[in-house]
Amino acid sequence: MVPTQYYLILSAILFGLGAVAFVVKRNIITIFMSIELMLNAVNLAFVAFSQSMPDLPHGHKLDGQVFVLFVIVVAAAEAAVGLGIIILTARNRRSLNIERVDLLKL
């Protein structure tokens, strides 16, 4: 039996690594991928908690997994739209460096 705590620690580490990538990398697509990594870490936590719940009637034990499904759906939709925006931005700024997207700078 793997204690649930180990899954949670792993989830935390993955989330943190995703955050590190989020601030360190400069390529827009890589940053987007780090967001996906963070979402995955959260999914892991959801499933870990779901399997740690005692067996209840009305299916509350499986709520976590249903949530994971929703997270995946949202991530998919978000990826579709986000990548479309990235394509347009990249064409516009002729660069994939996030620091070149600075039209708001005074």
Added chain:
Amino acid sequence: MPNQPILDHLWIIPLLPLLGAAVNGFFGLKWPNKIVNTVALSSTGLSFACALEAVREFVTYVAPSGQIFRKEFFDWIVAGNFRAGFDLQMDQLTVVMVLVVTGVGFLIHIYSTGYMAHEGGYYRFFAYLNLFMFFMLILVLAANYVLLFVGWEGVGLASYLLIGFYFLRKSASDAGKKAFIVNRIGDFGFMLGMFLLFRTFHTLDFHDLFDQITKQNWPHEAWGAFGMMTIACLLLFMGACGKSAQLPLYVWLPDAMEGPTPVSALIHAATMVTAGVYVVARSHILFEHSETALVVVGTIGCATAFFAATIGLVQTDIKKVLAYSTVSQLGYMFLACGVGAFGAGIFHLMTHAFFKALLFLAAGSVIHAIGGEQDMRHMGGLRKKIKYTFGTMFIATLAIAGIPPLAAFFSKDSILLQAFRREGGWHPLYFIGLLTALLTAFYMFRLVFLTFWGQPRYDEHHVHVHESPWSMLGPLVVLAVLSVIGGWAAAPALWGGKDYFSEFLAPVFGSGEAAAAVDEAAAHNLEWTLAVVAVVTALIGIFVAYWLYVRQPKKPEDLARSMQPAYKTLLNKYYVDELYAAAIVRPLVWLSENILWKVVDVEAIDGTVNGIAHGATAIGDTVRHTQSGNTRSYAVWVVVGALAIIFIIFWPALHAFVAPAQAAVTK
């Protein structure tokens, strides 16, 4: 319930002048004088008629049962157990006051229609005058200290408005401010006195308060003891000093002569300044329980009487002489209260109202006759030219000097008699009072001789002396008649009369002051002696004035030159105004300018407000760096935000987590 319509609606007496003030004040700007007159005179006249009717009802229905009439009209302040309502009462003292206020007030209104006929702001004058009547009537009809204080403050306001009536003249507006501010100092004491009374007795209603004192046998505080009663009385007296111009708060009254003469007559002779005496008389039960307070009242009254009389000796402005005379006569009234002769004090109040109002109105008539001149050195020889004015003024001067059988003889004599008779070393006050009577006679006749006798000292070609119209002379005549017969209401048994006045007021003041003498015959002898002394003193004063101002007109100047320092001191009013300016006003102004303005206002308050603005700007300047336009830094801020929130959420858990680590480190 007997038919007493006015008593049941006692509020109509003050309400009528208020309506007159409102109508004149709001609508009178475009009206011709006639309409303003009608409104003002009818409101005051009706008020007087209602007052008469109320008095009749009171005397017929209420007085025989020995009670006072008191009615609560509506609740004004109700807080817990404390209630201060709009309650009006009528007892014998109120009868005297309300008749004096409405009667003399009505006469002065009539006079003003003539005097102010050619002045600008006619409607405003009558609006203010009616407003004053309203507040004064509230003051005398009130059944508790709080409502009285409303009237008290209100007459102060009306006085300010009327003194500064010619507000375009700086001296007039300054005088108005001075009056209000000095009054305020007194009011401060009055309020403290009220608070103290409330704290002790938990009520400020006259009836309840006085009942509590008599029923609970409140202890009498001896001379030198500063118990609650003494302090409360002294505080109330402080207010009375401000309102009735006693030492040291009298300085506003001479300056108040900047206002029109009818104002001086009504407010600063007959009514407002007597409010202080009224309050002391109304609170006589409190004062009778405190020996110290009575001594203070009597001494200050006597000192003021003498002090003001000395100043009046050398003044050259006719109205200023009358102003100092008023201060002096008010001192007499307080002297009466101080020796416990409250009835005599109120009696003198009544007679003083008659002859002092007459004096002021007649002086106004003189001023009107010679075209606005107020300096007596530029008058003279007027007695043949303005006969009626001269006649009435002469009667009033005889009255104030204390010549029998005119009014003030009886009142002043009564005061001096009580002062002499009271046990406990009041004799010095009697002698000072007598000396003051001498001075009074002297300077009043000096005024008359300078104005009406001798060679004309004005330019006869340019000044056309004319008698005043009957709207002005009529009230003069009425007041003159009252000055003659007014005293007979209290002629003591000695002279074949009956002391109706004291009897009338006995339910209020008790008859203790009337007959304290054990030996009737000795008492009669004493009265005769003192009366004769008083009359002789007055005659001496008149004779000296006659000699100096009619027989030897050059003599006064020589005397003044030979006694130069004394003369200058008196002429400059003992430099009291200058003293106050240097000792009180200048430091206050310095304090206000340098500390309250430059430090508190500019630096603290402005500094705080401006500082907040600067702070907002500074914060904005700092925070704007987060909006750099660089997306990577935005990403970092997101992480910072997430870190902060998670930190806050996990803080309790982390604290427990860190503690063992800390313990491990310290070991």
Added chain:
Amino acid sequence: MSPELIVFFLLAALSVIGALSLILQKHPIHSALSLIVVMVSLAGLYLLMGAEFVAAVQIIVYGGAIMVLFVFVIMLLNAGKEEHTDFSKLAKFGGLPLALALTGLLAAAMIHNGASVSNNATPDALASTTKISMLLFSTFVYPFELTSFLILVAIMGALVLAQREKKA
């Protein structure tokens, strides 16, 4: 050391290595492939926990659709090596420490509190697709419908974004 624990540590190590690789690689395509590794290892972990349906969905949707999309975009945009720019001082000096602090904080919280989370492994019978679908269409029917709406919106958005600019 039960077999489950060994498998767990293997998969965990694999996912962490994949995440680290995502950070350290210079070319975005390599980062994308690392992410795929992470996802597959996570799917393995789901299986270990007895969540078969979620594991399957993870592989199919995440691995098979989203990551493919990412790879397509990278190829479409001809993304090359990252150019190294440092226009933001905050990001340069503060980014890494702060993110590491976040990691540490979360890990510390999990270590401290996680021990109290109980461990009730799912018997096979329970974590079935039937049960999940029953939940999905009863308790969670509203979110389900809303997500379908969300997908519709995403499609429309993608269509709009992909339009060619109209030459006026």
